[in-house]
């Protein structure tokens with residue numbers, strides 16, 4: 001396509017038309033110029049292609065496909081390769097189905113365990129979310145299919161999802177809610193971005209120029225397409241001016257008319273519209289040149305892939321030796337989910353799975369000796385005494401029991417948040433009763449988000465499968481019996497109870513007004529800072545083997561923030577089974593004037609090791625690993641100082657560490673006002689100079705640059721003004737804390753002198 005030539009040939013109406021959809025899933029075509037419509041579909045964990053007109057609420061049917069583990073499971077793999085394999089498979093399927101853009105991945109941060117779409121999002125950590133997003137985006141796009149990363153930005157709940165207002169300070173936005181998007185744009189070169197429904201600090205994302213143009217395009221150099229979330233437009237013309245290209249699904253055409261009128265009346269320049277059209281055309285053109293509609297997919301291979309990914313995503317949360325189960329022993333499988341597992345969430349990402357394998361079916365297929373009792377009804381919760389009694393008897397008659405528990409479908413869906421972190425009461429009761437008769441009880445959890453585990457002290461083993469896709473049953477059985485070794489690590493903290501979560505007091509806000517008062521202290525950043533006990537810390541996950549960490553090395557003792565630091569260590573599998581270990585690298589700012597988390601994830605690698613095998617693992621850290629966002633600079637900033645580099649098996653299991661000094665190369669600007677303190681002034685050379693000149697010498701100099709006589713007279717003063725123990729410290733502190741305006745009040749300076757001083761200092 002010669003995009004520039006086509007732009008010249010399009011009428012104003014055709015240009016406006018190209019900026020909204022033809023229907024739910026297609027852009028408009030312009031036949032006379034040979035522009036075909038482009039199809040986009042949902043489905044970051046399986047392709048959700050609806051034939052015909054379709055709907056976007058997961059109500060209408062979509063084509064049969066393979067359902068893979070959802071995002072919260074995928075993130076628990078802590079493995080870029082898992083995301084790469086999934087992106088590649090979905091890219092191939094999109095090609096076979098002639099889909100040009102896949103609406104995913106969702107990379108919003110998990111602010112609260114209650115968000116109804118947490119199963120569609122990766123993590124509470126922006127670095128992990130960004131890195132995993134990059135792998136998915138890159139591999140999908142290598143197949144010639146655009147990814148559409150969503151929902152940009154600060155879309156962290158479902159309550160009032162289409163109209164809410166996420167309110168937060170600049171540092172929180174840049175340090176927590178934007179970085180994953182920044183990474184997939186800069187590093188992953190995402191071709192599409194879907195803007196969120198909600199407003200950020202009062203301006204809807206779809207009309208937010210700061211977000212869509214100043215940050216996304218100018219700061220991050222984004223060159224792709226910006227599409228609305230479905231139905232997110234409030235003011236189409238404002239959106240166009242803000243940098244929004246395509247409105248979906250499109251509607252009646254009245255929005256197109258508004259664009260035409262705005263151009264005709266001069267309210268917007270035609271060049272603004274041209275740029276949006278250019279972005280749409282380039283997306284179509286890119287797809288046309290990569291299109292392979294004749295390609296097919298191997299369904300069996302995809303099912304196998306789904307199973308393998310599910311195995312790598314599962315997290316062994318607790319194991320006091322009950323797992324792996326011994327083949328040949330009689331095991332009771334308890335719970336409806338053993339038969340019909342929960343394997344995906346509801347809403348726009350819901351796919352029509354080709355076949356779902358439950359653990360019971362898988363175990364019997366594998367020739368294992370299992371008995372079964374249903375135990376509870378997921379859709380009809382309550383007191384089912386006969387089910388409970390049958391389950392208890394079945395467990396008592398076996399040598400071990402596995403209870404398949406978790407969140408029922410209705411608990412986790414787009415459009416609703418949960419209002420509790422609890423499992424259904426009947427499931428908790430079931431587990432408690434089972435464990436009384438069967439000490440060797442394992443709980444397998446299905447669900448996209450953390451739940452409270454009131455029985456955890458009594459149950460010796462817990463395996464979390466998350467929402468593991470359609471092959472989750474087979475994967476669970478292989479892990480339970482040790483055919484596979486668990487290697488997932490949780491990508492979000494599991495708190496002891498909902499009330500511990502930092503967003504608890506402000507989630508889901510009032511009438512759509514959501515204050516992110518916990519600021520940057522999301523997830524482990526909060527629990528660690530408050531030294532709180534948690535159920536399972538971020539990054540936690542056990543294995544059937546053991547790993548030893550050694551040989552920690554840093555390439556430098558000191559670096560400038562413009563340089564990089566290489567970190568290496570060795571990991572050895574000291575156990576008797578092969579297994580994978582996800583190493584985590586955390587950086588800790590030992591001393592800092594900014595309020596910072598105790599530690600932050602800045603690297604991770606997953607490696608496979610045979611028993612006795614060792615591997616060296618390397619990480620490279622650059623400025624961003626040490627920086628925090630500094631609102632005074634509107635940029636990232638490294639304060640010179642010591643940083644601790646920690647290599648860990650989880651955020652609370654630090655195995656190796658060492659120090660590096662990082663020298664910041666940018667100075668933080670200081671703007672003095674009348675309420676700046678003497679202490680503020682003394683922090684800079686300019687300020688100290690001034691104090692020397694303006695004040696009486698004995699009071700204007702700090703210790704160290706006073707003459708011997710001055711020191712003696714100050715000493716005398718201290719003695720005579722004794723106000724009890726500590727008065728010396730108090731006097732010094734009071735001086736340093738004194739605002740400049742008070743120096744005027746105390747008659748040491750005139751108002752005019754102070755104004756002159758501020759002018760000089762701020763020049």
Ligand code: BGC
Nearest residue numbers: 042056057103150229230348
């Ligand atoms: C969801 C998006 C989805 C779109 C299209 C919206 O309601 O928020 O994530 O891609 O619908 O189905």
